Amino acid sequence: MSSYDLLIVGIGGQGTILASNIIGEACLLEGVPIKGVETHGMAQRGGSVESHVRIGGTFGPLISPGGADLMIALDLMEAVRYRHYLKPEGRIIVNDHTVVPTSVFMQKLPMPARDDLVAALEGHPVTLVDAAGLAAEAGNLIVQNVVMLGAAAPSLPLKAESLEEAVTRLVPQKFLDLNLRAFALGREAGRS
Amino acid sequence: MVKQYLLGNEAIAHACIEAGIDFASGYPGTPSSEVIDTLRAQKKREFYIEWSVNEKVALENALAASWCGQRSMVTMKHVGLNVAADPLMTSAYTGAKGGFVILSADDPYAHSSQNEQDTRRYAHFAKLPCMNPSSVQEAHDMMKDAFALSEKVGLPVLFRPTTRVCHSKGDVDLGEVSEEHRTGVFEKDPKQYVVIPAHTRALHKKLNEKQPMVRKAVMDLGYNTAEVRGETAVVASGIAASYVQEVIPDGVSFMKVGCFPIDGAWMEKFVQQHKKVLVVEEGAPVVEERLRQLACGVEVFGQMNGAVPMEGELSPAAVAASMVKAGILKESPFQSPAPAEGLPPRPPILCAGCGHRATFYAMKRVFPDGIFPSDIGCYTLGLQLGTVDTTICMGASVTVGSGIANSGEKRPVVATIGDSTFLHTGIQGLINAVYNGADMTLVILDNRITAMTGHQPNPNTGETAMGEASVPISLETICRACGASFVETVDPYDLTATLEALKAAKARKGTKVVIARQACVITARRAGVRRAHFRVDPETCTACGACLRFGCPALGKDAEGKANINELCSGCGVCAEICPAGAIVKEGRK
Ligand SMILES: Cc1ncc(C[n+]2csc(CCOP(=O)(O)OP(=O)(O)O)c2C)c(N)n1
Ligand code: SF4
Ligand code: SF4
Numbered sequence: 001m002s003s004y005d006l007l008i009v010g011i012g013g014q015g016t017i018l019a020s021n022i023i024g025e026a027c028l029l030e031g032v033p034i035k036g037v038e039t040h041g042m043a044q045r046g047g048s049v050e051s052h053v054r055i056g057g058t059f060g061p062l063i064s065p066g067g068a069d070l071m072i073a074l075d076l077m078e079a080v081r082y083r084h085y086l087k088p089e090g091r092i093i094v095n096d097h098t099v100v101p102t103s104v105f106m107q108k109l110p111m112p113a114r115d116d117l118v119a120a121l122e123g124h125p126v127t128l129v130d131a132a133g134l135a136a137e138a139g140n141l142i143v144q145n146v147v148m149l150g151a152a153a154p155s156l157p158l159k160a161e162s163l164e165e166a167v168t169r170l171v172p173q174k175f176l177d178l179n180l181r182a183f184a185l186g187r188e189a190g191r192s
Numbered sequence: 193m194v195k196q197y198l199l200g201n202e203a204i205a206h207a208c209i210e211a212g213i214d215f216a217s218g219y220p221g222t223p224s225s226e227v228i229d230t231l232r233a234q235k236k237r238e239f240y241i242e243w244s245v246n247e248k249v250a251l252e253n254a255l256a257a258s259w260c261g262q263r264s265m266v267t268m269k270h271v272g273l274n275v276a277a278d279p280l281m282t283s284a285y286t287g288a289k290g291g292f293v294i295l296s297a298d299d300p301y302a303h304s305s306q307n308e309q310d311t312r313r314y315a316h317f318a319k320l321p322c323m324n325p326s327s328v329q330e331a332h333d334m335m336k337d338a339f340a341l342s343e344k345v346g347l348p349v350l351f352r353p354t355t356r357v358c359h360s361k362g363d364v365d366l367g368e369v370s371e372e373h374r375t376g377v378f379e380k381d382p383k384q385y386v387v388i389p390a391h392t393r394a395l396h397k398k399l400n401e402k403q404p405m406v407r408k409a410v411m412d413l414g415y416n417t418a419e420v421r422g423e424t425a426v427v428a429s430g431i432a433a434s435y436v437q438e439v440i441p442d443g444v445s446f447m448k449v450g451c452f453p454i455d456g457a458w459m460e461k462f463v464q465q466h467k468k469v470l471v472v473e474e475g476a477p478v479v480e481e482r483l484r485q486l487a488c489g490v491e492v493f494g495q496m497n498g499a500v501p502m503e504g505e506l507s508p509a510a511v512a513a514s515m516v517k518a519g520i521l522k523e524s525p526f527q528s529p530a531p532a533e534g535l536p537p538r539p540p541i542l543c544a545g546c547g548h549r550a551t552f553y554a555m556k557r558v559f560p561d562g563i564f565p566s567d568i569g570c571y572t573l574g575l576q577l578g579t580v581d582t583t584i585c586m587g588a589s590v591t592v593g594s595g596i597a598n599s600g601e602k603r604p605v606v607a608t609i610g611d612s613t614f615l616h617t618g619i620q621g622l623i624n625a626v627y628n629g630a631d632m633t634l635v636i637l638d639n640r641i642t643a644m645t646g647h648q649p650n651p652n653t654g655e656t657a658m659g660e661a662s663v664p665i666s667l668e669t670i671c672r673a674c675g676a677s678f679v680e681t682v683d684p685y686d687l688t689a690t691l692e693a694l695k696a697a698k699a700r701k702g703t704k705v706v707i708a709r710q711a712c713v714i715t716a717r718r719a720g721v722r723r724a725h726f727r728v729d730p731e732t733c734t735a736c737g738a739c740l741r742f743g744c745p746a747l748g749k750d751a752e753g754k755a756n757i758n759e760l761c762s763g764c765g766v767c768a769e770i771c772p773a774g775a776i777v778k779e780g781r782k
Contacts, residue, residue, distance in 0.1 A: 012540065024197035024361060034197065035328075036361040039303075040222060040646075045570065046745055047540035060327075060434035061360040064509040066527035077535060084529040100748055101538040105740040106576065109536040120532055141759075 003035075003057035004157045005067055009082045010074030011099060012044035015145030018170070019072065020051045022149060025166035026158045027055055037061035046102075048078055055157060072152045074131070074145060075099060077112065080120045092124050093152045093190060095131040095144065127151060127190060134185040143175075143182035150186020160187065193365050200328045200357045201226035203364045204295070207335035208265060209234070212370030214290065215257035216241045217250040219616070220645035221269025222304035223358035224297035228267055229646060232657045238373050243648050243657040246586075246616040247272035251279050251294065255348070258292035259385065260376030263339050267295040270309050271585065275617070277314070280348075284318045285395035286385055287346045290374060291339030295351045297358050300474040300505035304355075306568065306585060308503060310475030311352040315452055319399055321410050322350040322452040326433040328362040330415070330450065336367065337413055345406050347399075354474060356431045356505065407455045415450030418462045424520055425466045427483060429473040435511040436472055444520055449479050460486040467491065470499060470518040474506050493518035542573050544746035545723075545762030547710030548637050550684040552579040553742060553766070555606055555635065558694040562606045565592040567618070569610035570644045570712075571637050577743060579608070587617025594621070594630035594703075604698060605632040611667065612642035612650045619670060626675040626703045633697045633704045634676075636667060639712040647715055667707055677702035684708040687769040713762045723763025725779045728755045732775035739767045739776065 006023070008016045020036055027034040035057035039049040052063045068086045073079030076098040086092070096114075104111045112120075118128070129151045131144040138147065146167065153160050164183060171179045198206070205227050208216065216239060218228045232241050240257070244250035247268040254266035266276075273280065273296040280294065296314070299305040315322030323338055325331035331353050342349040383391050410416070425445035428436045433448045440446060447462055463469055463486055471480040471494035480494035493499035499517040501510065509528065515521040542549045548571040555562065556579055566572060566580040567589035574580045582592050593607035609618045614636050622634060642648040649655040649662075656662050671679045678700050682693045690708065697704040711721070735753035746761040755775070757767075768776040 011538065020361070021197065024363075028195060028197050028363060034361075034363050037356055037359055038361070040226075040359045045540035045543060045573065046538075048538040057362075059438035060431060060508060061356060061362070062435070062507050064507060064526045065531075066529050078538070080532045081535055081538075084531045086529075101536050102541055102743055102745050103536050103539065105737075105747070105749070106743050107536075110534075111536060112534070 003054040004069050005063045006053040006055065006070045006072065006156070007063055007068045007082060007085050008051040008053065008072045008074075009078045010049055011078065012039070012047050012049050014074040016049055016051045016074065019145050019149045020053050021170055022163060022166045023053050023055070023156070023158070025169055026162040029162045029165055030158060032056055032158070033058050035059070035061045048081060050082060070152065070155055072148050074148055076114065076117045080117050083121060083124070086124060088123070090124055091155055092121055092126045093148060093155065094121070094126060094128055095148060096128040097132060129186065129189050134189060135182055138182040138185055139178045143179055146179050146182040147186035147189075150183040151190035153183070153187045154190045193367060195363050195365055197361060198328065198364050199226060200331050200353060200360045202230045203328050203332040203366075204335045204353065205230035206366050207332045209369050210367045211291070211336050211339040212263055212372040213265060213339070214239050214262035214374050214376075215254055215264035216267070217244050217253045217264075218267035219244055219247045219250050219272055220642050220648045221272050221297070222645055223299060223353075223355040224267045224269050224295060225645045225648065226358070227295060228657065229648070232659070241657050243650065245651060247276040248279060251276040251283070255279060255283050255288070255292060257376060258288040258290045258348075259286075260290070260378045262290040262374050262376050264290060265293040265295060268297070269305065270296055270298045270311050271306060272296065273311060273314055275586075280314065281318050282387055282392075283348050284320050284399055285387060285392055288342050288348050289346070291342040292348045293335070293338045293342060293351050294348050295353070298352055298354045298475055300354055306583070308475065310478065311350060312452060312478045313476055315350045315352075316478065319403065320347055320350050321345065321406055322352055323415070324352045324430045324450055324452070325357050326431055326448065326450065328357065328360050329364050331357050332364050332366070334415060334450065341409060341413065345402065345409050347402070347406065352430075354431055403453070407453050410451040410453065411455050411458065413451060416448065416455070416458070418447040418458075419445060420462070420465050421445045423466055424468040425462070425470070426515070426520065427469060427471045427479060429479050432472045432474055432506050432511065435506055435508045438508045439512045439515065439521070439525065441521060452478070454479070454482050456482070456486060459483060463487050463490050468493070468518065470494065470514060470520060472500055472506065472511055472514060477502075539576070540573060541576065541743070541745055542570060543713045543762070544744050544760040545713045545764035546570070547639060547684040547708060547764070548574060549577065549743060550687065550764065550766045551608075551635060551637060551690060551708040552577045553770070554684070554687060554690040554694055555579055555608075558691060558698060559604050559606050562604045563596055563601065565589045565596065565605065565607045567609040567613045569613055569637070571608055571610055574608070586613050587621055589613075590618055590621035590625055590634050593632045593634065594625035594628065597630040597632040598628065606635060607632060608635045608637055610643075611636060611638045611640060611652045614667070615651055619674065622671065622674045622676065622703070622705070630703050631701055633694070633706060636705065636707045638667060638707050638709040639715075640709070641712050641715050643712045643714070647712065671705040671707070675703075676705045678704040679707070680705075681707040681709055684710050685764050685766060687766055717762070725757065725761040725763050726765060726768055726776050727757050727779050729775050729777060730754050732773050734773050734775070736772065739771050742767055742770055
């Protein structure tokens, strides 16, 4: 039995862990086995982070390069950094924004232009999402991770209702409406 | 039974509660820290829990609770076991009474560590049983059994999860929380607990005589399994077993070693039924060495003949590659697409407004030719700022500093150490430096918390692991009592004062201490501290780049090279002090 393998990438602090928890909870709701692994500890301090999620997974938690069905990238440059994890036909749901790493200023490194980053994803089905714009529309920039999860929802082998129920279970009551709005807006963007 | 989606360490913590744990201690260390963090976050808690000052202290505390009949556990990362090795080795002689588990989490690939040592070596060295889970579910189940195993054999049990188990997540079947608890009662028994030579010789003999019984008890748990399916076999331990199961071809036998010591007769019988065996494990070739002793005539592949990598971590693709080398697979089912090249790296960096960055900046200004031994913590990231010249292990900043200072090296030595690390193993080094007349400066980077491992409290925080207020301690008083000739405390956000204190230290002889005190940005934010952001006035900015070299992630520049500040700014104000043009101002001011 093979699993549906999803990689969530971004920068420490962007909320990749919440996104993977929501998917995990949705799997529990649907009775689908799940395995995953994520970055903790030192690397989290503003560094590049990756979260592996294997929906239907019964073996180890690691996705192999060339094996992922889908990638959710909270940062455009991180999508390029982890692109080789995707299957040739693997789909990319990516935030159309990148944070310039401090190494660019400290070590005077060239920063790739936005269009070059987008071009580097060519060959895969790509959905670019204006996460900040949609999060602002939902009411707060902190829900960009949930916007991105919403945008991935139509591609995931899970029911949107299960994901919504998982959001309800995992986010604090006072932020629930905000998160559900973010999820719905993201889902809309992911459909187009 | 309920199913939950949990982090490996959360599942391990839940297993402790199911086993009715009475006493837990530990010192934080990735990837082990969430076990105690999960236990201390429990609302209903009928057990004692502490963050100790270091691993030796933590192990001794938990051992004593076990002697008093309590079910106890101590947690640490693998290198912490080096610090606790002294009591570990002899605790095998004295034995345990209440179930006693020593969790030492290994970190193959050194994701967050200074080396890749293997805890299973310590188990062999100390003659103790060891459990090596292959998945989150197994980590849970083994931990629950570990307490009973310890009671059955009367020994501490080592528990060795690895990063990819601790920080894995999965759907886990959980059991009921136990209501059973024990109150500690110490029964005097000098022959058991006073290891004078006459007693210890007898205790060592007893430990050796126990070994066959230990091997049997370990086998009876059922975590060591074998299935003969053909003439070739793969033997795996730990997380590698999950990777093997993903790629093993039909008709190839499989043996999984979950618990140690290995029953030689069991393994020998399996090996002798095969022509060829591949051994796959992360860390040291512990299983492989044992297997080779039993494998006469059978062809063996593993780390020792290059079929399996000797360092780093494994993955399904790495295991498939080993199977190809051993001739078990014709070709790997995995492609290896090339990663993109030429992207600027995004390593972890100190947070925007971290006080450590400001202190490092001042150090470089005052000691342009300084030698900077450092230590382990968030501040090790000062490597990128050129102010970390050495790190080996916790506490080794001040000792490497005094060694360099007393070696005849003429340049000034300025060592840095975090508050948690100073209390862990730094104080002895400071006493030694003072005692032996080292001419150096020690800067204590006091952010009042153990930040790097996830913001655990320490004696300097003013709060215990249980969330109760603790008796305050004074770093200044400790340093003066050690005999330091100069002790001054500064706020690193006050750049002028920090520069002055460092200059004053530079002007003096002897062992000097500067305490740079400013709360970690993350804990300050959680405590409700809000500072106004700073912004750059583009009219005044000359695009000189001085602020950008400071390296704060909130600072960037526009197409003309003029600086700007993003929403990460935490309002420390240090860049405003650095800017020669006075272009950086507090939000809301002109
Ligand atoms: C023997 C040992 N135990 C634990 C660790 C894990 N560890 C690394 S740094 C650190 C403490 C950091 O705290 P502190 O010195 O206060 O520095 P901060 O991260 O707060 O800047 C710990 C526990 C280790 N590397 N070695
Ligand atoms: S977590 Fe705290 S100590 Fe660590 S880099 Fe951030 S501000 Fe500095
Ligand atoms: S005030 Fe300056 S140095 Fe401090 S956090 Fe903001 S941008 Fe960074």
